[in-house]
Amino acid sequence: MTEILCDFPIGKSKTCDRKLCDDCSHLIGPDLHYCSAHHQEWRAFREGGGLVRELEKVEPFKGR
Helix, strand or coil: CCCEECCCEEECCEECCCEECCCCCEEEECCEEECHHHHHHHHHHHHCCHHHHHHHCCCCCCCC
């Protein structure tokens, strides 16, 4: 059985790392899980338009 840890960023390149069971983990992306508390925070950020605001700042990579 694979150990699941909360991957929510908490600063200085660290993540929450709370141990999670299959039932209480929230899959956000490929091999990216959040605990219930951080999932609520993520949903509020996303639903409040935070994700769109942050993605608007991303500049496309311009290769040679």
